[in-house]
Amino acid sequence: MIILGVDPGSNITGYGIIKVLEKDGKLDRTELIPVDYGVIKVDDREHFNIRLKKIYDELVQIINQHRPTDLAIETAFYGKNFQSAYKIGHVRGVVILSAVNSGISVFEYTPREIKKAVVGRGNATKEQVQFMVKAILGLKNFPEFYDVSDALAVAICHVNKTFVPNKARFRDWKAFLKAHPELAEGEIDLKSRRKKK
Known part of the structure; x- marks a missing residue:
């Protein structure tokens, strides 16, 4: 199972791909391997439509290269700044479209769910999330951008939610x-x- 986690942003979109390994013929959520991670940077001087196309095109390339089975993304976040939330909504749209057009299942998680799945607390800081992502995946260095560690955290959250469903x-x-x-x-x-x- 290969999971693509995405942290959408209007200027920087983080992505992280992890693979769940098998143990005794079954997928094991404790065996996570980081496959690829990074950011898609766009020039904020370009027209917004052009930036959206660039994010879409680059994500499709990443999907074609790694063939993930699932895409995990953070749910829409409504902050104080309407313009920022509006733009991120558009970015989320192209991210989801890139997955759907590639035949990949899309899963959404709230920021609180993601933090709780990775750190154990729903109000964890970005630094705490980054530290735990590094520890869980055995990364030698911290990712350069929080967008990357956030994207990897979404992917880890998806693994936890998939293999440890909510109790009835x-x-x-x-x-x-x-x-x-x-x-x-x-x-x-x-x-x-x-x-x-």
């Missing part, structure tokens, strides 16, 4: 037993023991 929540004990009938017999045994006492 149940309304009550009866609903839990309905979902797990193999445990119902044990529950009956407990009731009968309580009655005997």
Whole structure:
């Protein structure tokens, strides 16, 4: 399994590709190998449409070179600056389009989910995310840009979410037993023991 994580930006878009290795014939989320990472820089003096095309074209090249199975991207972020959020929305659009046109599944995660998956806390700083990305992937040096470590963090988050799904929540004990009938017999045994006492 090869995952492409992307941190979209109107001037710098970070990308990171990781591979999940197999262990005993199964994918192992603890065996992550960094394949490639970097940034797509665009000239902010160029017309915005031209910048979007450059981001799209370069991402398609990266996809064609590495053939990822999944693309993971951060969900839309609504900051105080409307113009910045508006531009990032466009960049997200071309990133998602590059994946869909290449037949790749797209997965979105909130900034909080990503930080929690990598650092263990949803309010972690960019420095903490970068440090943990380096440790998890065994990188010798910190990536030059936070955009790169953020993109790798999105990819790591996707691995964690894929292999450790959210625990199902149940309304009550009866609903839990309905979902797990193999445990119902044990529950009956407990009731009968309580009655005997």
